Structure formats: structure tokens, C-alpha cells
Amino acid sequence: xxxxxxxxxxxxxxxxxxxxxxxxxxxxxxxxxxxxxxxxxxxxxxxxxxxxxxxxxxxxxxxxxxxxxxxxxxxxxxxxxxxxxxxxxxxxxxxxxxxxxxxxxxxxxxxxxxxxxxxxxxxxxxxxxxxxxxxxxxxxxxxxxxxxxxxxx
Amino acid sequence: xxxxxxxxxxxxxxxxxxxxxxxxxxxxxxxxxxxxxxxxxxxxxxxxxxxxxxxxxxxxxxxxxxxxxxxxxxxxxxxxxxxxxxxxxxxxxxxxxxxxxxxxxxxxxxxxxxxxxxxxxxxxxxxxxxxxxxxxxxxxxxxxxxxxxxxxxxxxxxxxxxxxxxxxxxxxxxxxxxxxxxxxxxxxxxxxxxxxxxxxxxxxxxxxxxxxxxxxxxxxxxxxxxxxxxxxxxxxxxxxxxxxxxxxxxxxxxxxxxxxxxxxxxxxxxxxxxxxxxxxxxxxxxxxxxxxxxxxxxxxxxxxxxxxxxxxxxxxxxxxxxxxxxxxxxxxxxxxxxxxxxxxxxxxxxxxxxxxxxxxxxxxxxxxxxxxxxxxxxxxxxxxxxxxxxxxxxxxxxxxxxxxxxxxxxxxxxxxxxxxxxxxxxxxxxxxxxxxxxxxxxxxxxxxxxxxxxxxxxxxxxxxxxxxxxxxxxxxxxxxxxxxxxxxxxxxxxxxxxxxxxxxxxxxxxxxxxxxxxxxxxxxxxxxxxxxxxxxxxxxxxxxxxxxxxxxxxxxxxxxxxxxxxxxxxxxxxxxxxxxxxxxxxxxxxxxxxxxxxxxxxxxxxxxxxxxxxxxxxxxxxxxxxxxxxxxxxxxxxxxxxxxxxxxxxxxxxxxxxxxxxxxxxxxxxxxxxxxxxxxxxxxxxxxxxxxxxxxxxxxxxxxxxxxxxxxxxx
Ligand code: FES
Ligand code: FES
Numbered sequence: 021x022x023x024x025x026x027x028x029x030x031x032x033x034x035x036x037x038x039x040x041x042x043x044x045x046x047x048x049x050x051x052x053x054x055x056x057x058x059x060x061x062x063x064x065x066x067x068x069x070x071x072x073x074x075x076x077x078x079x080x081x082x083x084x085x086x087x088x089x090x091x092x093x094x095x096x097x098x099x100x101x102x103x104x105x106x107x108x109x110x111x112x113x114x115x116x117x118x119x120x121x122x123x124x125x126x127x128x129x130x131x132x133x134x135x136x137x138x139x140x141x142x143x144x145x146x147x148x149x150x151x152x153x154x155x156x157x158x159x160x161x162x163x164x165x166x167x168x169x170x171x172x173x
Numbered sequence: 174x175x176x177x178x179x180x181x182x183x184x185x186x187x188x189x190x191x192x193x194x195x196x197x198x199x200x201x202x203x204x205x206x207x208x209x210x211x212x213x214x215x216x217x218x219x220x221x222x223x224x225x226x227x228x229x230x231x232x233x234x235x236x237x238x239x240x241x242x243x244x245x246x247x248x249x250x251x252x253x254x255x256x257x258x259x260x261x262x263x264x265x266x267x268x269x270x271x272x273x274x275x276x277x278x279x280x281x282x283x284x285x286x287x288x289x290x291x292x293x294x295x296x297x298x299x300x301x302x303x304x305x306x307x308x309x310x311x312x313x314x315x316x317x318x319x320x321x322x323x324x325x326x327x328x329x330x331x332x333x334x335x336x337x338x339x340x341x342x343x344x345x346x347x348x349x350x351x352x353x354x355x356x357x358x359x360x361x362x363x364x365x366x367x368x369x370x371x372x373x374x375x376x377x378x379x380x381x382x383x384x385x386x387x388x389x390x391x392x393x394x395x396x397x398x399x400x401x402x403x404x405x406x407x408x409x410x411x412x413x414x415x416x417x418x419x420x421x422x423x424x425x426x427x428x429x430x431x432x433x434x435x436x437x438x439x440x441x442x443x444x445x446x447x448x449x450x451x452x453x454x455x456x457x458x459x460x461x462x463x464x465x466x467x468x469x470x471x472x473x474x475x476x477x478x479x480x481x482x483x484x485x486x487x488x489x490x491x492x493x494x495x496x497x498x499x500x501x502x503x504x505x506x507x508x509x510x511x512x513x514x515x516x517x518x519x520x521x522x523x524x525x526x527x528x529x530x531x532x533x534x535x536x537x538x539x540x541x542x543x544x545x546x547x548x549x550x551x552x553x554x555x556x557x558x559x560x561x562x563x564x565x566x567x568x569x570x571x572x573x574x575x576x577x578x579x580x581x582x583x584x585x586x587x588x589x590x591x592x593x594x595x596x597x598x599x600x601x602x603x604x605x606x607x608x609x610x611x612x613x614x615x616x617x618x619x620x621x622x623x624x625x626x627x628x629x630x631x632x633x634x635x636x637x638x639x640x641x642x643x644x645x646x647x648x649x650x651x652x653x654x655x656x657x658x659x660x661x662x663x664x665x666x667x668x669x670x671x672x673x674x675x676x677x678x679x680x681x682x683x684x685x686x687x688x689x690x691x692x693x694x695x696x697x698x699x700x701x702x703x704x705x706x707x708x709x710x711x712x713x714x715x716x717x718x719x720x721x722x723x724x725x726x727x728x729x730x731x732x733x734x735x736x737x738x739x740x741x742x743x744x745x746x747x748x749x750x751x752x753x754x755x756x757x758x759x760x761x762x763x764x765x766x767x768x769x770x771x772x773x774x775x776x777x778x779x780x781x782x783x784x785x786x787x788x789x790x791x792x793x794x795x796x797x798x799x800x801x802x803x804x805x806x807x808x809x810x811x812x813x814x815x816x817x818x819x820x821x822x823x824x825x826x827x828x829x830x831x832x833x834x835x836x837x838x839x840x841x842x843x844x845x846x847x848x849x850x851x852x853x854x855x856x857x858x859x860x861x862x863x864x865x866x867x868x869x870x871x872x873x874x875x876x877x878x879x880x881x882x883x884x885x886x887x888x
Contacts, residue, residue: 021423038423038443045443049398054390055383057566059517060598064821067517095383102382111377114787117795118245119380120387120517120566149830152821154517154567155245156798157791158829 024084028053029097037084044068044079047094055095055123059152066151069124070094076131095123098130105171106130106164113164117155125151129165139169227256227300229308233328233342235262238272240279241289242538243376244516244565244572245795246850247788248289250375252297254784255290258367259301259359262341263328269375274540274560284538284565285573285669290784290846291753295359302357310354311347312339326366362782362843371787376564386564388535389521389595396523396591397426399584400445402435403604404456406814408464408664411435415453422448427588436584442595462664464814467510467610470635473661474508474612477633483657487643489714490653495627499618503692506614507681509876511607511635512807513816514670515826518566519601524581525591530557531582532591536565536572543575547582569799570669574606599819605666607809609637611677615685618653623693625651625704632658632678636667640674646723646750647686649716650704664814671799672851675751677876680804683747683859688872697746697863698731718750725840726757726777733838734759734775743769745863747856753847754780755840758797760833760860762868769868769883771801771861773834776853781844793837793853800857802827805884808877825879 023036028051035050042061047053047070059067061080068079071093098104106126109115116122125148132147133139139147144165153161228236237253253269256262274282305325312330313320316337323332328341362368379386404410414435416428424444429436435452439445458464496502522535524547531553537543540560548555565572581594596604611634618627628651632640643656670676690700702724707713709720727748730736736744736759743764748757761773774797783789806825810817818824862873869883878884 037441038447040447041441041443045441048390049441049443052392053383054385054387054392057387057517058389058519060821062598062820062822065517065598095381102378107381110381111373114371114373114377114791116245116374116377116380117247117791118243118517118565118567119374119376122380123383126381145830149828152517152826152828154515154569154826156795156802156827156832158798158827158832159794159835160791162829 022085024087026084026087026092027089028092029094035084039083039085041084042080043070043082043084043087043092046084047079053094053096057120057124059121059124064152065121065124066128067121067124069127069151071127071131074131074134076128095127098126104130105168106133109164109168109171113160113167115157115160115164117157121151121153121155125153125161129168133165133169133172137169137172139165141166227260227304229304229341229345231342231345233263233266233340235260235267235328235341237267237269239269240272240275240282242284242536242540242562242565242568243271244284244536244538244568246284246792247374247785248284250372251290251784251788252293253375254367254372255294255297256301258365259298260305261325261327262301264367264372266328271562271564273562274544276541282541283573284568285570290848294845298359299357302359303354304348306354306357307348307351308341308344310351311344315339315344315347368782368784369786372785373787387518387566388523388563389518389566391523391534391563391593393523393525393591396525396593397438397588398440398442398445399436399438399581399592399594400449400597401580401584401594401600402437402449402452402454403600404433405603406456406464407605407666407811408459408462408814409456410459412455412457418451418453419448422451424448428452429584429587431583431587434580438584438588438592446597459664465663465665466812466814467810470610474633477659477661478506478612478614478631480659483631483659484639485655485657486639486641487648487654487656487714489648489651492627492629492653492655495653496616496618496629498620499627500621501619501692502616503619503689504614504616505685505688505874506612507684507874508612509610509677509680510807511610511665511667511809511811512670512803513602513607513809513824514569514571515602515824516565516567516569516571519598520571520577520596520604521594522578522581523591523593524578524585526551526582526586526589530559532559533578533582534561534563535578535581536563536568537575537578538565538568538570538572539575543578546575546579550579551582551586569671570673571606574668576606598821602809602819602824603816606668607665608670608676609634609640609667611635611637611640613640613678613681615681617685617689617692619689619693625689625693627651627653629654630656630682633661634658635661635663635665637674640678642675642678642751644715644717645675646718647704649712649714649718650708652713654713665811672751672854675749675855676800676803677858679747679749679751679855680858680862680876683749683856684862684872684874687746687859687863687866696737698727698736701727701748719755722755722779722840722842723748723750726755726779729838729840730757730759730775730777733777733836734761742772743864743868745860745865745867747860747863749852749856751855752852754778754849754852756793756852756856758856758860760857760864762864764868769865771833771864773836774801774857774860775836777838777840778849778853779840779842780849780852781842781846783839784846786839789839789849790837792849794835796851796853797835797857798827798832800854801833801861804858804861804876805878808880
């Protein structure tokens, strides 16, 4: 199997996996970064959202062979201390129910806020609509994104 | 009012022991064993036993074990709050740990039926209060004062007259030497400091930083990964298997066929997922079983409605006479399809079957039943099987079934290696245990004076058992009543789905009552209040709900929602009693571009004392959106036994865009708490349908609403 050198959370890491392995499973099975979740495997739930060069990307649809030298950021690497404004807002607003979707929600929101630092409620809803929360914690997810946007100012 | 609780010796054992962690004072929370054997066990296995206690370390850390599986109902936080309240602990020093399955030590170690808090309320308080009293007594004797002169707060005991203070950590060694007090006083609910406050989920930090809390995150050095190919259609079985190509794929170590399953085992998730696609399996119908299609169910339900041998669930008065004398009869049918649970974390479990015992780790709502099933399958005594409960990425009732636990154990026992079994979303959505498809027929008889004199309900369903809840409102308020049901047995498997039966029954019933009110020329709120008054003054048979509490939520939600007082807004009303809690809801709909849009749902819940106001609000908001989403969009259909929707691209769930505003409030009546994981869901569908009717003049009789006029998209 081919060996790939990946740039994950600022570290250069080697993995020996089949070329078509989705990055999701490389992260989870090989690198043991399990914060990136499996929910659907077809890009429809957002549980596996990571950043590829700063853009929110579905890791379940991304073959490892196409990652190249792109910078991969997972929830574990979003911040060193877990104190990203979104991570703080998520706690303050007390967002999680089961919690399984929340890493993906935060990664989608983080990429979105970078590009849209002062979003309206509608913009938040549009940006977050692809992230399924089966517990339907949507009211608080929405609120927490707005709370975080105010912190960043 | 303060309550006095008597401690029975066997309920409360204390323990003093020196260990690496220092001195621990332990109280069993749910002890139900004779003292003798337990004490023997305690001395030996300190580390293991530690988890099942409230313990206080010399540094003041209070560790509280949470025995029930956590799936988002926030039990891990609520349970600890209850103990900490009576203990007067410093919440910042409380650590909560998930206890493994231990049927010797815990009762009712499961998540389901919104029953954990009601079950454990007194036990948890008692544990906290007992520890507190011992700490106060220890401080008083150290200071040579009377315990009555001492107070405790935030992990400290104080003696006001002398200004002396000591932390729980400092006192724990002395406290542990004291006898367990025979009785303790519990606080009056009005003096609660922690209970009722919005306390954040104790796991937030771990969740937002991506810690591996869930079953799917579990890893053990040397474990194998497995997926299973199950029959794609219910009612079919394996005819032949050709696994040559799959076996030859890289990373595949075993392909094993057992029962109707073909398991592919290998060194990574991706390797086994790919290899599974290379399996060549043919299936055939199971003799005597008919792979059913959704299109068959329409005729089936119609014939079940005509059956004369329905099971009578409740009968009052003379129904036939009431209907033959009626001036007006209303008869309506309501129907819902199958729906999957779809917890966001798919089914999975780790199993390591070794000659010396079995280790099981993963997400389950019923660890006890899962262990029993594995024990029965492998003929290994339960005492040799351990179950560690991970956090659950949702459950909704799906993980009350333990099919996937048994599968994992079976694969491990065949290949003789530790294995993690993973289901994909397609496996999950296609794997059964669905909310059953059901049809209801309601009939109401109204006499010439405009009184509701007769009521009939027939429920017909597929693998649902009794599809009615014969003792719920309006039973007890109508003199002549007949509630019966017919069940059909199908190869399509079903199971408990959040608020079993009532998740749709309430929608149908509350829609029907809205129509009855209209036919009687009454306001829907008024009709309910009148029926309750009838149940109070001249009940027809037993009344199994609390009339005052029901009446109160009806009046309160009418007031909070400005019922009937919002010009330009169409409102729909609904109220339901389930899982011992009462929830009233009003839905606001407005017309936008010719379509009804659900804008807001106002909910008033009576679940007795609210433990955690943040968590409670979450449960109500989530339950309402869950009820809303499934009423609007949820549908799983079948062709020849095979589900037609297998992933989120074709199965629609509620998403963030367009969610209604939800206004939640709670009745403050000081009654012992009841559950909240389910009760907010059942009323929602009816409130929404009734509001849509108000806005459009069109009644909806079938879920999903989105497929019905007036919501149906016309291309
Ligand atoms: S797992 Fe990637 S989008 Fe669902
Ligand atoms: S918190 Fe459970 S899926 Fe979002």
C-alpha cells in the first residue's frame, strides 16, 4: 500500500493505507484522531467536517490520495487549549445533547466565521444547514455561533 | 416541607480505606445487597468499587458515579446535581464518572421510558444528605459544639458563633469513623441551591475538543474491525454465499457466515467496507414469510379496521347506544409510516470473547439485557461478562435493542479475537427496529344538546402490540367509550421509538379533538377544560392522570401563547400526558407566499421539580423539534421487504433552516420530578396540524405532513 505524508494539525504524519481510503478513516483508524465523526459516509450529515487549507470539508468523501500537502485541521487541532471562541460559546450556551455531531458543527462554524465574521441569523442557518444534529440542538447551535462571532470582534 | 428518611443498614454502607488516592468515604447509591457479602467485596476491590460510590477525597474532590447510560438526556449532569445539592458540595469540585454495568450494585441501569430521575430521586438525595450529616457531625465534635449550631455550604462546614470553618476534604477522615446516621433530613425544595439552576453539561469540554467518548471511538490494541452484510429485505434469508473475492481483498482476515449474516473482518474500517461490497450473496424468501411492501399496508390496515375480533383495551358505558342516539357523528382516520431512529452515531460495539471471560464495550441503553443475551448465546455465565458503557451518540430507543452487541460477541467468539463491529448508516437505516406503521380510527358521538356522549378509538398497527393508550385522556371524561386494537405480525422489525406509541397517537388524538371541538362549536381549549371538569365531577371509570396538573398546563400554555389573541396568526392547540409528565403546546402558523409556515411553538411542561433548567430546556426544545421534524418529513417505505431510504440524502430530517422558535416554560409545583426525555415530543404533531388547519382550512390526516395537501410541493 502507498505511504502518504499528511500535514495534520501542524504535524507531518506518515500513513500506509489504500489510495482510496477516505481521510475520515485515516484520521480515525490510523492516526486515532477520533474527534472527526462518522455519521453517513456520503457527505450528508457533516459529522466528519474538517478543514482542508482552512475550508470546511467532508472527510468521509475525501480520498487520502487527493490530500497531498494540504493542511488538514481536525477538532483536536482547532486550538491547543480548546479555547476557540466557538468552543467557549458552545460551553457557555450549553449546546451539546448527545454531543456526537458537535465537533463537525464547530468545524463548519469555524470556517464560516473566518469568512463571515459578522453573520446574520439567516447566514448562520444557511452555513450550518448541512450539519445534521439528530438531537436537534439547533436553537443553541445557532445562538452559540452568534455568541462566538461577538467574542471574535 | 422537610422529609425524614430512614437509612437502612443495607442501603448505606460506608467505607474507610487507605489507598493510592487517599482516604475515601463511600456510600452506595443504589445498594440492594445484603451487607455481608458486599463488605467482603469492598475490602478487596477498592479501585473497581470506587466507581459505584459517592466518595470524597482528602483534597475535597467529590466523585459521583452515574450508572445510567448517557445519550443526550443529560443524566450524567442531573444525577450528580441531585447528590451535590443534598451534600452541599462545591459543584466545582464534583467529578462525575460513568459506572460500568453492575447489577449487584445498581438497580434499573438503563435508559428508557424517561424513568431514571423518578426512580433515583430519593436514593440520590439520601446519599448526599447522609454524607453531609456525617461531615457536619465530624466538624461539630472536632470543635466541641452541637451539630445543630453548624451549617454546611459549598463543601465547607461552618460554626458561625466561633467563626470556625473546615472543608469536606479536611473532615472526611473523621467523618468516615462515624456510624451511619439512622435517619437524615432532606431539604425543603424551596431551599435548593443547585437544583433548578442552569448547570452546564459536565462533558462539554470533552465534547467540544473531540475527545473519544463514544463507542465508535473505542480502540484496543490488536482489535479487528468488522462489518456485517445482513439480508437487505425483511422476510428473506441467505440462499448462497460466494466470498472468494472478498477474502482476497487486502486487509481482510476473515469472512464468516453465521445465521443470516456474513461478517467481513479485517485490519481497518475501510478494508472491510470495501471487501463487503465484493461479497456475492443471493437471498430467497423465508418459507411462510411474505416480504411486504408499503403499498400492501393500505389494504391491510383497511381490513384490520373491519375486524370483529379486536382486543378490547377499555370499555365504558354503552357505546353503541350513544352512537345510535347521536345527533352528530364524526369519524376520522389517521396514519403514520415506519420511521428509523437514526441516532447520529451508528450502531457499533466492541467485544472480546476469551476463554476466561467476555469484555463488552460500547453504546447501549440496556447493558443488563445485552449481557444476558450474550451470556445466553455463548453459554458463558453473566458473572464472566463485563460491560463498559460509553457515551451514546443518541439512542431514541434504538439502543434498547442489543442485536448489534450480540453480533459483535458472536463474531469475536468465531474469530477468537477482539473485534469492533461497525454499522454504516445504510446498515442502520435498513436494519430494522423501526417505529411501527399505525392507523387510527376515531369516532365521536355528539348528542342533540351538544354533549360529547360517545368515543371510539381503534388502533391497527404492524408489530406494535397495543397501539392505544387506553387510560390516557380523554378516557375518564366520556361516559361511553370503547378503545380496541388489532396488531399484524410482519417480518419488518419494530421497536420502541422515543415516546413509543404516543409519538403518533397523541398527534392523531389531538388533531381529532380539534375537529370534535369545531363540530361542537367550542374553542379547543375550552373543550379540554370541560372534559377535565367532567372527569373530576362525574368520572367515567378510572382516571389515571392528574386532572389538576393537566388543567394547569392547559391554562398556562393558553395564557403564555396568547391563545386566540394574536391577529394574523393561526394557532393550534395540543396537550398530552405521557411518561408521568404533562405538556401543553400551542403552535403559531402564518401564511407566507401562499404556504403555511410554522413560526413558533410555545410549550408548558409539568415534570415536577426541574433538576437542571438548562438541560430541561434542551430536552423540551429537542423533543419538540424531533416531533416536528418527524411529523413533517419522516417516512420509511418498503418494496418487497426492502427499505427504500437508506441514507440522509433521501431520508429527510429536520435541519437548522426554517426551524420554528420554541418557547419553553415549566410549572413550579414542588412535586417529585418525572422524566423529560420523551414527554415534550408527543403533543407537537397535533399542535402543528391544528395550526395548519386554522391557517388553510385543510386537515392533515397522515404523516409525513410534507406529502399532504396543503404542504405538498407542486412542481
Ligand atoms: S460522515 Fe461525512 S458527511 Fe456524514
Ligand atoms: S447533539 Fe446529538 S446529534 Fe447533535
